[in-house]
Structures are given as C-alpha cells and as structure tokens.
Amino acid sequence: MYSLFQFVILLLLVTDLIMLWSGRILMLIRLSALQGALLAALLLLPVDGALNAELVLLSIAVFCLKGVGFPVFLRHVCHKLGLEPVVRPRLGRMYPMAGGLVCLAFSLWLEGRIPAAEGLFPPMLFPVALTTLFCGLILVVGRAKALAQVIGYLVVENGIFLLGIPLMTEGSVWFELSILLDVFAAIFVMAIAINHINSAFDSIDVARFRNLRD
Amino acid sequence: MTLALLLLIPLLAGLLMFVPGAWPRRGLLVATALAHLCLSCLTLRAVGNAEAPTALFGLLRPDALGVVFLMLASILFTAASVYAVGYLREEEKKHVKRDLQKGQLFTNAPETRFLSCLCFFVAAMTLVTTTANLGALWVGIEITTLASAPLIYFHRHQSSMEATWKYLMICSVGIALALLGNILMTVAFHNPAAPSAEGMDQLSAFMEKAREVQGTGRALWLKAAFIFLLVGYGTKMGLAPLHTWLPDAHSQAPSMVSGMLSGALLNCALLGILRGHQIMRAASLGDFSGGLLVFFGLFSMVTAAVFIVGQGHYKRLLAYSSVEHMGILALAFGVGGGALFGGMLHAVCHSLTKCMLFLVAGNILTRYHTLSSYDVRGLRQDMPLSGALWTAGFLAIVGSPPFGLFLSEFTILKGIFAHDGLGVALVYLAALAVIFVGMSIPVLRMAQGTPPHDVPMDYHESLFSVLPPAVLCLMVLCLGLYVPDWLTETLNRAAALLGA
Numbered sequence: 001m002y003s004l005f006q007f008v009i010l011l012l013l014v015t016d017l018i019m020l021w022s023g024r025i026l027m028l029i030r031l032s033a034l035q036g037a038l039l040a041a042l043l044l045l046p047v048d049g050a051l052n053a054e055l056v057l058l059s060i061a062v063f064c065l066k067g068v069g070f071p072v073f074l075r076h077v078c079h080k081l082g083l084e085p086v087v088r089p090r091l092g093r094m095y096p097m098a099g100g101l102v103c104l105a106f107s108l109w110l111e112g113r114i115p116a117a118e119g120l121f122p123p124m125l126f127p128v129a130l131t132t133l134f135c136g137l138i139l140v141v142g143r144a145k146a147l148a149q150v151i152g153y154l155v156v157e158n159g160i161f162l163l164g165i166p167l168m169t170e171g172s173v174w175f176e177l178s179i180l181l182d183v184f185a186a187i188f189v190m191a192i193a194i195n196h197i198n199s200a201f202d203s204i205d206v207a208r209f210r211n212l213r214d
Numbered sequence: 215m216t217l218a219l220l221l222l223i224p225l226l227a228g229l230l231m232f233v234p235g236a237w238p239r240r241g242l243l244v245a246t247a248l249a250h251l252c253l254s255c256l257t258l259r260a261v262g263n264a265e266a267p268t269a270l271f272g273l274l275r276p277d278a279l280g281v282v283f284l285m286l287a288s289i290l291f292t293a294a295s296v297y298a299v300g301y302l303r304e305e306e307k308k309h310v311k312r313d314l315q316k317g318q319l320f321t322n323a324p325e326t327r328f329l330s331c332l333c334f335f336v337a338a339m340t341l342v343t344t345t346a347n348l349g350a351l352w353v354g355i356e357i358t359t360l361a362s363a364p365l366i367y368f369h370r371h372q373s374s375m376e377a378t379w380k381y382l383m384i385c386s387v388g389i390a391l392a393l394l395g396n397i398l399m400t401v402a403f404h405n406p407a408a409p410s411a412e413g414m415d416q417l418s419a420f421m422e423k424a425r426e427v428q429g430t431g432r433a434l435w436l437k438a439a440f441i442f443l444l445v446g447y448g449t450k451m452g453l454a455p456l457h458t459w460l461p462d463a464h465s466q467a468p469s470m471v472s473g474m475l476s477g478a479l480l481n482c483a484l485l486g487i488l489r490g491h492q493i494m495r496a497a498s499l500g501d502f503s504g505g506l507l508v509f510f511g512l513f514s515m516v517t518a519a520v521f522i523v524g525q526g527h528y529k530r531l532l533a534y535s536s537v538e539h540m541g542i543l544a545l546a547f548g549v550g551g552g553a554l555f556g557g558m559l560h561a562v563c564h565s566l567t568k569c570m571l572f573l574v575a576g577n578i579l580t581r582y583h584t585l586s587s588y589d590v591r592g593l594r595q596d597m598p599l600s601g602a603l604w605t606a607g608f609l610a611i612v613g614s615p616p617f618g619l620f621l622s623e624f625t626i627l628k629g630i631f632a633h634d635g636l637g638v639a640l641v642y643l644a645a646l647a648v649i650f651v652g653m654s655i656p657v658l659r660m661a662q663g664t665p666p667h668d669v670p671m672d673y674h675e676s677l678f679s680v681l682p683p684a685v686l687c688l689m690v691l692c693l694g695l696y697v698p699d700w701l702t703e704t705l706n707r708a709a710a711l712l713g714a
Contacts, residue, residue, distance in 0.1 A: 114431075114434055114435065114438070115431035115432075115434070120401065120404055133394070137387070140383065140387055146379065149383055153383065153386055153387060153390070156387055156390050157390055160390055160393050160394050160397065163394065163397050164397045164400075167397065167400050167401065167404065172349075175349045175350075175353075178349075178353050179349075179352075179353065179393070182353055182356045182357065182360075185357075185360050186356065186359075186360060186382075186386055189360050189363055189364075189382065190382055190383075190386075193363070193367075193375075193378060193379055193382060196367065196370065196375055197375055197379060200370070200371070200372045200375045201372065201375070206379065209376040209379070209380070211315055211316075211372055211373040211376050212373060212376055212377060212380075212461075212462040212465070212466070214461070214521060214525070214530065
C-alpha cells in the first residue's frame with residue numbers, strides 16, 4: 001500500500017512536468033483529469049491504513065469533479081468556442097520546465113529544513129505538493145490563453161489539496177467538500193467569463209488585455 | 215435566530231430575485247438591506263452586552279472584531295441598495311450605451327442577475343464576519359470573489375471584461391494561497407498524541423493550542439502559515455505589491471459596487487489576516503506577524519503615493535486611495551498598542567468615506583460621461599450637492615479635521631511614536647503628505663472653474679443619488695466631532711482582541 005502511495009505521488013509529479021512542457025490545450029485538460037483521478041486514488045490509499053466511509057465519499061466526489069466533471073466541462077468550452085488546439089507559452093517551453101525543476105529542488109531542500117510533526121507527511125508528499133502548486137502558478141503566469149490559466153488555477157488547487165490529505169480527519173471531510181464546491185463554482189464562473197472574453201475580444205488570448213493601464 | 219437570519223435573509227433574497235415575472239426586485243433589495251441592517255444592529259448589541267451569540271451549530275459566533283466589519287458591510291449595503299434604485303432607473307433610460315474608452319456599443323448584464331449577485335455578495339461577507347471557523351472564513355471570502363465578479367462585469371464591454379478576468383484570476387489564486395496558510399496552520403497545531411477536536415470554534419481552539427507551539431520547531435510552520443495568509447488575503451485586501459487587480463476592478467465596476475468592494479470587501483480580507491495575527495500573538499509570535507504587517511503597510515502607502523500623483527482617472531484615484539488606507543490599517547495593526555484603537559476607528563471612517571466618494575464619482579460619471587479628471591470642471595456650480603460632497607469627501611479621505619479620519623490617523627501616529635517608531639512615523643507622514651497634494655490637484659480642479667459647454671443642461675441630482683452619500687458624509691463628520699461611548703467601547707473590545 002505504501003509503495004503504491006509513493007508511486008501515485010510520483011505520477012503526479014510527472015504530470016506536473018509534462019504540463020509545463022505541453023503546448024496543446026487538450027493535452028493540458030487530459031493531464032488535469034489524470035491529476036484529479038490520482039488525487040482521488042490517494043484518498044483511498046491512506047498510509048496509516050484507516051480507510052473510512054467519509055474518505056471514500058470524498059474520493060468519489062474528487063474523482064467525479066476533478067477527474068471527470070471539470071475536464072469534460074473545459075473540453076466542452078474548448079469545442080464550443082472553436083479554440084485553436086495549440087497554446088502559445090509566453091515564456092517558451094524551456095523556461096517553465098527549468099522553473100518547475102528549480103521549484104522541485106527548492107521543495108526537496110525545504111522538506112529537509114522544516115521539522116514536520118512526526119509521521120504526518122509520507123516521504124515525497126510535501127515536496128510534490130509544493131511543486132504542483134508552483135507548477136500551477138507557472139501555468140497561470142506563463143500561458144496567454146485564459147483556458148490554460150484556468151487549468152493552472154486547478155493545478156494550484158490540486159497541490160494544496162495534496163498537502164491537506166494527511167490532515168483529513170473524519171470531521172474535516174465536510175470542509176473539504178465545501179472547498180470542492182467552491183472550486184466547482186469558481187471554474188464555472190471562469191468558464192462563463194471565458195465565453196464573454198471570446199465574445200468581446202474574438203479570442204481568449206489575455207495578452208490582448210491592454211485597455212487598463214496607468 | 216437573529217444570527218441565522220442575518221445569513222439566510224440575503225441568501226433567500228438572492229434566490230428570490232430569479233423568480234420570473236415583472237415585480238419590484240429593487241424594492242426587495244432595499245427591504246433586504248434594511249432587514250440586514252436591523253439584524254446587524256441587534257447582533258452588535260448582543261456582542262456589546264457580552265452575550266456571545268451563536269447559530270448554525272456554532273458556525274456563526276461573532277466577536278467584537280467581526281461585528282464591527284459586519285456593521286460596516288451592512289451600512290454600506292443599505293447605502294448601495296438605495297443608490298442602486300436610482301442608478302438602475304437611469305440605466306434603463308439609456309437606449310444607446312457606449313464604452314467610454316473605445317466608444318464601442320455595449321449592453322448591461324440582466325438586472326435580475328446583478329441584484330441577485332449583490333445579495334449573495336452580502337451573504338458571503340456576513341459569513342466571513344460572523345464565523346470563528348477559519349475554513350468557513352476562507353469559503354466565505356472565495357464566495358465573495360465569485361459573487362462580485364458578475365457585479366464588476368455589469369457593463370459588458372472590453373474594459374470591464376479585462377478588469378473582471380484579472381480580479382477573478384488574481385484573487386482566486388491569492389485566496390488559494392490563503393487556503394495553504396490554513397493547512398500549514400493545522401500542521402503547526404497537529405499533535406498525533408492528541409487528535410484535533412476543535413469543532414466549529416477553530417479560532418479559540420488554535421489560540422488555546424498556540425501556547426504549546428512556543429519555542430518548538432512547529433513555530434516555523436506557524437510563521438510559514440501566516441506568510442501565506444498574508445499573501446493570500448493580502449491580495450484580496452489590495453496590499454502592495456499584490457494590489458494590481460484593485461484599480462482595474464474598482465474603476466470598471468458600477469459605482470455602488472466599487473463602494474462596496476472598497477468599503478466592505480477589503481475589510482473582510484483584512485479580517486482574515488487579523489485572525490492569523492491573533493493566533494500569532496497567542497503563540498508569542500506577534501512581533502513576527504506585526505513586523506510583516508508594518509512592512510507591507512508602509513510599502514502600500516508609498517506605492518499608493520507614487521500612483522496617486524499625476525493620476526488623471528478619478529475612479530482609479532479613489533482605488534489607489536484604498537490601497538493607501540489598507541496600508542494604514544496594516545500598519546496600525548502591526549504596530550499594536552494604542553494604534554489598534556486608531557486602526558479600528560480608521561477602518562470605520564475609511565469604509566464610510568470611500569463608499570461615499572465612489573457614489574459621488576458615480577454621479578459625476580453619469581453627468582459628464584468621462585472618467586478623466588481633466589474633462590470635469592465646475593462641479594460646485596453644475597452639481598451643487600455632489601460637488602460639495604466630492605470636496606467634503608476629499609477633505610475626509612486625506613485626513614483633514616474635523617472628519618473622523620483625522621482622529622484615527624492622529625491616534626495611529628501617537629501609537630507609532632509610543633512604539634518608538636520614528637522611522638516608521640516619518641515614512642507614514644511623508645506618504646500622507648504626498649497623497650494629500652496628489653489628490654488635491656485633480657479633486658479641486660474638478661470642483662472649481664466653469665462647467666464645459668458641451669455638457670447637456672437638463673440635469674438634476676436625484677434624491678437616490680445624493681441621499682446615500684450625504685448620510686455617509688454626515689456619519690464621518692460626526693465621528694470626527696464625537697465618537698459615541700458605545701462605539702468607543704466596541705472598538706476598544708475589538709482592539710483588545712488584537713492585544714491592546
């Protein structure tokens with residue numbers, strides 16, 4: 001069980017790095033779906049072996065929303081607006097990838113520096129969660145298409161969710177569900193906004209946002 | 215029951231707005247605002263009498279700090295609702311709407327959606343200000359973003375879309391970082407030997423546990439948690455350099471929405487930071503969190519001063535003034551001691567004044583159809599009431615006597631000196647002086663002179679557009695001349711929670 005847990009975490013890390021490299025919007029959506037499915041799987045693999053009904057419920061909710069719901073919805077938006085399949089990274093491919101690797105190195109270094117509560121974080125969970133968060137931020141800043149920025153936001157949220165997994169107790173599941181609901185609402189509102197951006201600018205390229213300056 | 219209704223009434227009103235048919239939705243908005251104001255007053259009285267009201271299984275448990283921000287949100291919601299009646303009526307009359315920047319035609323969002331989002335926005339702020347659960351506070355602040363984004367995009371043109379998208383993305387990512395702060399705080403207090411059982415009142419539970427953290431390695435987690443809370447909620451609060459969304463959103467939103475964003479929403483984000491500061495103080499790490507607040511406070515004031523000088527866009531001018539005042543608040547709460555009371559009074563006076571100024575800015579925009587301060591002249595003659603309120607609001611916001619902000623800024627200065635912060639006091643005074651000069655030039659240019667000839671003459675100031683800012687102005691003036699005992703006591707109790 002423990003090695004499977006580690007394997008899933010490493011898979012998450014791999015998806016982060018591929019996302020930074022990828023230049024295709026559909027690939028980003030697929031990878032975000034994979035991340036959602038991996039997070040749902042992690043909830044079913046508690047390292048202390050204590051699986052309860054609430055965790056199973058949360059896992060199902062995470063899979064339904066992050067693994068299936070959001071990707072299908074974003075794909076629908078993509079097709080409805082007839083978007084170009086290629087996402088032009090503002091910073092090219094090498095810089096985001098290098099940034100991601102630097103963030104990974106920093107997270108590994110930080111894990112050794114901060115004394116965590118004994119046995120709270122399984123090995124690699126903390127640095128991978130932090131790297132996921134940083135990769136999400138790089139996607140938000142480094143991509144010009146609004147849809148890619150939404151996926152970046154989802155990746156940031158995935159990193160934070162991963163960090164919270166060891167802290168999930170029976171009482172905190174309701175809170176996790178309300179966060180999921182919030183993220184769902186956020187993605188929904190952002191998707192509506194993307195629709196309006198496309199109508200107003202004939203594109204979802206946020207690099208065209210030049211009206212508001214001092 | 216009162217507390218539960220406080221949350222449920224705007225929520226239900228928001229849902230009711232979607233009921234189809236032609237019925238007086240604007241009336242429902244005003245009724246909701248008045249009911250919310252009455253219930254907020256009852257909550258304030260209950261908290262003032264040390265009754266410790268709770269509702270919804272302990273989810274709502276307001277204290278003196280939260281109830282001050284609740285009252286402010288409620289007062290501004292009432293003012294904005296009354297103003298909205300006149301504003302929406304005027305919007306209805308316009309058959310052709312053109313973007314001021316590019317001259318492109320645009321339409322407004324459906325009024326039903328606008329009114330509904332306004333109610334949801336207030337419900338979310340009510341949750342933020344009345345809960346003692348840090349998770350619920352986070353959820354509330356996230357909902358404020360989602361509910362207010364459609365409000366900013368009421369006028370559907372390119373500029374407001376740009377502002378809305380920046381607001382959505384920057385604040386959503388910022389608030390996600392605040393969630394990370396919440397998680398790190400839980401890590402700091404995690405004790406495998408004694409599993410967590412804090413229940414709904416997470417704030418008290420964390421403050422109780424904070425003593426155990428002193429001098430241990432877990433203090434490092436707590437510091438990291440506060441940094442993320444500061445960055446996350448600081449983004450929403452508009453602390454520099456995280457403020458980039460604020461001038462855009464405030465300048466593009468309808469004026470009553472700008473007033474609520476600036477006067478009520480920024481306070482909610484500040485409350486999130488103050489909750490973290492309370493826990494840090496309980497863990498004897500108040501110097502760390504206070505130092506960060508002082509730094510970001512001063513940095514925000516200096517940044518605002520730089521952007522205010524030479525600012526030609528009068529709504530952006532007010533937005534940068536909000537960055538300045540959020541800086542003053544962060545500074546006051548970071549310094550602590552006597553500055554805390556000044557900070558609380560400043561929060562009250564700033565909210566009232568800024569909302570008033572945005573409402574008057576809305577009147578000017580309706581009359582002159584421009585956001586440039588260079589194209590507005592002779593307000594005193596052309597719009598006597600709005601012109602007088604604009605000048606009075608300017609004097610109030612820059613901290614001139616006899617308005618309340620003079621008293622609060624002076625109290626904060628005394629607090630800084632009592633803390634031996636000569637360098638801090640110098641930067642504070644220098645920034646205030648630069649901002650005074652920077653704001654006075656465009657504001658007085660707009661008030662004086664003769665009105666442009668191409669402005670249509672058939673204009674009169676409606677009661678709906680003048681009454682709400684006039685009442686707010688009167689309140690700020692009264693607070694400068696006399697602070698009632700009950701308010702002093704409430705503000706003192708709120709300051710005491712932060713260590714005064």
